[in-house]
Amino acid sequence: MKRAVYPGSFDPVTLGHLDVIKRSAKLVDELIVAVLQNNKKNPLFSVEERVKILKEVTKDISNIRIESFSGLSIDFAQRCEAGFLVRGLRAITDFDYELQMAQTNRIMAPEVDTVFLTTSLEYAYLSSSTVKEVAFYGGDISKFVPEPVVRAIESKLAERQPMK
Ligand code: PNS
16 A cells, blocks of 8 residues: 655645645545644634635545644654655755755655656646735635635635624
């Protein structure tokens, strides 16, 4: 059984993430998308909300599980008995951090290999933080995120900025 874990913050999931999810799900028997419970980053969405959104946007993929985790990605991958960690690479700016993380993880758990998928060109510029900034200033994010995320961000921002 080939199992991979794709860890990330997914705050929120973008079309770039979804592209990596769909492509990596085709490479393995089971893909676990693992949402980091990261209180340090002051996320827009709670981990439960991020998991719920991910479940909705991946409902057509049969070999996928959406989980949350805290602690190290590599420990989570080992607990899941996964052979691979998946990460997306958008540009050279991602490379330093990703290489460092992959090599550190490899020392800690040589049996888990990190597999990098290059993000499709049309999403190479995309990040969750850009999406949040555009949305915060009232811009149209429908080209960057799946439809359920557009709605979720709209209601989240409405909660945060109640009408006067
Ligand atoms: O979506 P992101 O924010 O780029 O994902 C980063 C993530 C969650 C994969 C990374 O920060 C992570 O794995 N955090 C958990 C702690 C950990 O394992 N750190 C790496 C040590 S080598």
